[in-house]
Amino acid sequence: MAINWQDVITTVAATGVGGTALLGSAAWLIKALISxxxxxxxxxxxxxxxxxxxxxxxxxxxxLARASRVHESTVDTLAKLYRHFYEAQxxxxxxxxxxxxxxxxxxxxxxxxxxxxIESARNELSKGRLLIPPELAQQCDGFFNILFAGRTDLxxxxxxxxxxGLQHAKFWDSAQKNAYEEVPKLLQQIERAARSVIHxx
Numbered sequence: 001m002a003i004n005w006q007d008v009i010t011t012v013a014a015t016g017v018g019g020t021a022l023l024g025s026a027a028w029l030i031k032a033l034i035s036x037x038x039x040x041x042x043x044x045x046x047x048x049x050x051x052x053x054x055x056x057x058x059x060x061x062x063x064l065a066r067a068s069r070v071h072e073s074t075v076d077t078l079a080k081l082y083r084h085f086y087e088a089q090x091x092x093x094x095x096x097x098x099x100x101x102x103x104x105x106x107x108x109x110x111x112x113x114x115x116x117x118i119e120s121a122r123n124e125l126s127k128g129r130l131l132i133p134p135e136l137a138q139q140c141d142g143f144f145n146i147l148f149a150g151r152t153d154l155x156x157x158x159x160x161x162x163x164x165g166l167q168h169a170k171f172w173d174s175a176q177k178n179a180y181e182e183v184p185k186l187l188q189q190i191e192r193a194a195r196s197v198i199h200x201x
Contacts, residue, residue, distance in 0.1 A: 070131065077128030078194040084121035085143055085190065088114055089183050092147060096154055096172075096179035107158075118147065136193045143186050150178030 091114040095107060105113075125140050132140075157171035 073128070074131040075198050077124060077131050078198060081121055081124045081128070081140065082191060082194060084117050084124060085140075085187055088117040088121060088147060089179075089187055091117060092150060092154075092183065093179045096150070096175045098176075114151075118144070133193075133197060136190065136197065139186065139190050139193060143183070143190060146178065146182050146186055150175050150183060153178060 091110050094104070095110045095114065121140075122144070125137070129137055153171045153175035157168055157175055
């Protein structure tokens, strides 16, 4: 509200009112001035609050969008990684199996498939390592290590240089224990940890 002070003062002086009327007019003017100032301050405050709120809302939207993209990438990485680990486990178990099925692929083919699954898993872990918790990344590293140890035992068990039957059996038993107990146990731990990350448990 705009107040024309010159008109107000001229009006008061022209009417020749006494001191009481002058004081009353002054009080009214001060009240009007304060009220006007408070109204403008309140409007400015509301505008500032709305502007600050809009900035925070946009910041929160950007944060949530970024978090959503990161989570989506993490889920994709974990799903691919688990699939490669599961394939590697299956190939390794078939390689360490005592029985063979009719029409089953050769050991050489299993070696090739296992190497491919391991390479794919390593590549996936390398690309997404920063997306997954360090503890889970360490479990994945452990999976590679335990699989390598099992493959080493299996290679010794199948190597023609090992002529000692007891030594041969020892390597074979170790490879089978690795393939059917240790690798699945670690893969279950990885699965539980991955589910916890994916579902926020």
